[in-house]
Amino acid sequence: MNRNDKTDSLSKLNRRDFLVLSSGAAMLLATDGLFRYARAATQHVLPALPYAENALEPYISGKTIGFHYGKHHKGYIDNLNKLIENTEFADLSLEKIITSAAGKPDKTAIFNNAAQSWNHAFYWQCLKPDGGGEPSAGLKQLIEASFGSLDACKKELTAAAVTQFGSGWAWLVLDGEKLKVIKTANADTPLEKGMKPLLVIDVWEHAYYLDYQNRRSDYVTTVLDKLINWSFAEKNLG
Ligand SMILES: [Fe+2]
DSSP: OOTTOGGGEEEEOOOOSEEEOTTSSOEEEEETTEEEEOOBTTBOOOOOOSSOTTTTTTTSOHHHHHHIIIIIIHHHHHHHHHHHTTSTTTTSOHHHHHHHHTTOGGGHHHHHHHHHHHHHHHHHHHBOTTOOSOOOHHHHHHHHHHHSSHHHHHHHHHHHHHHSOSSEEEEEEEETTEEEEEEEETTOOSGGGTOEEEEEEEOSGGGTHHHHTTOHHHHHHHIIIIIBOHHHHHHHHO
16 A cells, blocks of 8 residues: 555544454554555455444444444445446545546446445544534634634534435535535535535434434434544544
8 A cells, every 4th residue: 555645545534553444354554643545455445433332322322333334334335345346446545436436327326335435434533432522722713713603513513414304414524714514415425526524424314213213403412512523623624
C-alpha cells in the first residue's frame, strides 16, 4: 500500500497506530491520524468497529450494533466485492468508486453498495461511549458562526434526521467556508456533491428500530446528547 496515496483514505478517523481488521484479510493503517482504507488484492474489507458492540448501551443496544455492523455493513461490502469483480471499478478506492459511479443509472448497484460501505464506516466513528457534550472551542466557534449556536446546530441536525422521508442520512458538512446540515436519501453521500462530511447520523430504520421502534426523534436526540463524537468532527475539519 502506498502511504502517500490519499485516494485510499477512508477519512480522517481516530488516531490509532495499527488496527487489524476482523477478517484478517486487510488492515487499516494510520499515520498522522489519517486512516487508509486498505484492501487485500481487490477485496474491500469490513473495517473494525472502534468500540465493542455493546459499548454504546444503554442508548444503542449491542443487538442493534451487532445486526447493523455485522449484517448490514458487512452485506454492503460483500455485495460491492461481487459487483466490481473484473470491472473497471475493481482496483479503485471506495471514494473513487463512489464519485465515479454516482449519477450513472447502469452503475446504481455499485454506487449504492460502495456508498453504504463508506457511510457506515464513517458513522461508527461519529459515535462514542460518553459522547455528546460540546465540541472544542475552534469547532464551536465555527458552529456558532454558521448556525448561531450549538443548540441551533443540533436542532437543525435533528430536524434533518427526523424529516428525511424513508431511509437516509443527516450530515454536518463543510461546504466551502461554512458548515451546513444536509440530508441525503438512501445511500447518497456528500462526497459526490463536493462537500466535506464532518458528522453523520444514520436514519435507516435498521439503525434504531430494535431500540426505539418508530421513535426516530428519540434516537436522534439521544445520539446528539449522549453519543456524538465531536472530536471526530474536529479531525475531519483538517
Ligand atoms: Fe445503517
